[in-house]
Amino acid sequence: MVDSGPSGRGSAITIGLDAATKVPGRASESHAAETGAAALPVESVPDRYQYLGPISAGGMGSVHAVRDLGLLRIAAMKVLAPDLAARPREVQRFIREAQITAQLDHPHIAPVYEIGTDRSGNRYFTMKRIEGNTLGDWITSVGRQPGFADALSEMLAAYLKVCEAVAFAHSRGVLHCDIKPSNILVGSFGQVYLVDWGLAIVGPERSLPREMPNLVVAGDTNLDMGGGPCGTPSFMSPEQAAGARRRFDERTDVFGLGAVLYNILTALPPFDSDDVNGCIDKATACVVTFPPGDPTAPLPLGLCRIVKKAMARDPDDRYQSVLDLKRDVEMSLRGFPLHAEIIPKGARIVVEGEPGDCAYIIVRGSCIAYKTVDSKRVLLRHLTAGSVFGETAVLSGGTRTATVEAEDEVLVKVVPRQLLEDNLGLNTAFGLFVVALADRFRELDARLAELGQAAASDPAPDRT
Ligand SMILES: Nc1ncnc2c1ncn2[C@@H]1O[C@H](COP(=O)(O)OP(=O)(O)O)[C@@H](O)[C@H]1O
Numbered sequence: 428m429v430d431s432g433p434s435g436r437g438s439a440i441t442i443g444l445d446a447a448t449k450v451p452g453r454a455s456e457s458h459a460a461e462t463g464a465a466a467l468p469v470e471s472v473p474d475r476y477q478y479l480g481p482i483s484a485g486g487m488g489s490v491h492a493v494r495d496l497g498l499l500r501i502a503a504m505k506v507l508a509p510d511l512a513a514r515p516r517e518v519q520r521f522i523r524e525a526q527i528t529a530q531l532d533h534p535h536i537a538p539v540y541e542i543g544t545d546r547s548g549n550r551y552f553t554m555k556r557i558e559g560n561t562l563g564d565w566i567t568s569v570g571r572q573p574g575f576a577d578a579l580s581e582m583l584a585a586y587l588k589v590c591e592a593v594a595f596a597h598s599r600g601v602l603h604c605d606i607k608p609s610n611i612l613v614g615s616f617g618q619v620y621l622v623d624w625g626l627a628i629v630g631p632e633r634s635l636p637r638e639m640p641n642l643v644v645a646g647d648t649n650l651d652m653g654g655g656p657c658g659t660p661s662f663m664s665p666e667q668a669a670g671a672r673r674r675f676d677e678r679t680d681v682f683g684l685g686a687v688l689y690n691i692l693t694a695l696p697p698f699d700s701d702d703v704n705g706c707i708d709k710a711t712a713c714v715v716t717f718p719p720g721d722p723t724a725p726l727p728l729g730l731c732r733i734v735k736k737a738m739a740r741d742p743d744d745r746y747q748s749v750l751d752l753k754r755d756v757e758m759s760l761r762g763f764p765l766h767a768e769i770i771p772k773g774a775r776i777v778v779e780g781e782p783g784d785c786a787y788i789i790v791r792g793s794c795i796a797y798k799t800v801d802s803k804r805v806l807l808r809h810l811t812a813g814s815v816f817g818e819t820a821v822l823s824g825g826t827r828t829a830t831v832e833a834e835d836e837v838l839v840k841v842v843p844r845q846l847l848e849d850n851l852g853l854n855t856a857f858g859l860f861v862v863a864l865a866d867r868f869r870e871l872d873a874r875l876a877e878l879g880q881a882a883a884s885d886p887a888p889d890r891t
């Protein structure tokens with residue numbers, strides 16, 4: 428049985444490091460103000476630093492803000508919990524975390540400045556202090572409220588940077604194994620960092636390109652981490668839940684990235700339960716379901732499909748590399764985000780003769796398209812889910828050629844001109860063909876209207 432403390436389901440655990448001495452689960456990782464993280468005793472702080480205050484604390488250690496008195500810059504100091512100092516394997520794991528992080532020189536991985544032992548004998552390392560919040564805090568503050576669509580595109584931009592950091596680590600033979608929103612720090616000016624390489628695994632070397640040497644760590648390359656679950660229960664892959672470390676590979680982190688995307692989309696962790704064991708059971712079963720959608724803000728289907736693939740139970744069914752996953756997210760973003768609108772029954776969505784700046788896709792419900800001839804409606808067609816309309820006025824720059832009215836309550840996605848132009852490549856040579864088609868249609872439409880008027884005004888032919 429696993430017991431990693433009261434806040435274990437969202438916190439990293441490694442069970443079985445030492446059968447007799449279970450490693451405690453880490454407490455909540457949100458900011459010090461929320462966690463009540465304790466300050467370091469000032470007399471412990473090494474001479475070269477001025478202590479500024481706690482950032483976060485957990486069962487394994489704590490993170491603090493300090494000022495380097497030589498360089499005058501502020502740094503983040505991660506300190507191993509004093510009660511773990513007597514456990515050589517924990518000390519080695521902490522040193523290993525610092526060494527791995529230090530060798531991963533990447534714009535989205537915090538540079539390590541120094542490693543040492545403080546005046547009370549506690550192990551610490553210092554790194555770049557990242558100003559900002561965790562992605563987890565950001566997701567919680569936004570929820571799925573109005574404004575979610577805007578935040579979503581910003582979060583996805585940050586997410587793609589995390590994918591780059593993970594892909595880079597993989598290229599150096601390092602698996603993170605604990606990818607989750609509370610280990611992603613986001614600043615206000617595009618800074619994004621994947622932190623906490625405490626559960627990282629070095630290897631497998633087979634995937635390394637020749638020119639990229641594997642990074643080195645002191646002692647065992649792969650520290651014996653025991654056989655229990657490893658990772659964070661509410662975000663972990665089935666192989667992590669099973670503690671099957673031999674089966675960990677790049678696709679284990681693909682799973683973690685899928686779980687982060689799930690959290691971004693739903694504001695919920697993929698596996699939730701009242702206790703850690705319940706979470707681990709769910710991670711083992713690996714059934715990924717999305718909460719019932721809010722009809723006014725449906726979950727983007729393309730991204731949900733990506734989550735499902737990244738979080739497949741069998742690693743063979745997942746993206747085989749982080750870059751494949753990243754590519755799919757980018758492709759999905761090209762047509763995204765689309766704002767959705769609910770149109771009440773009987774409302775006219777576009778009106779013949781009026782200018783129009785956007786096109787529409789029907790997600791749910793049906794509409795009729797008609798023209799008005801001699802004050803009478805001439806039905807053109809029925810439009811149902813999946814139909815598009817309103818594109819002619821956008822593409823050819825004229826007015827609407829018909830009126831479209833909701834037959835019942837209709838959910839539409841609105842495609843603004845800019846998005847249509849971007850995605851159809853209208854500024855390319857091939858875009859000219861699309862515009863030409865729209866122009867031809869408009870000409871034909873106008874010609875038919877003229878012919879209709881002429882027929883109506885001509886005297887009836889003499890049939891006798
Ligand atoms: N370099 C940093 N700059 C600012 N805050 C940090 C930094 N590294 C970690 N933190 C904060 O401390 C928390 C815990 O750090 P982390 O490395 O995840 O430790 P743990 O091993 O306890 O999970 C993070 O969630 C983040 O809020």
Ligand SMILES: [Mg+2]
Pocket residue numbers: 439456609610623
């Ligand atoms: Mg952490």
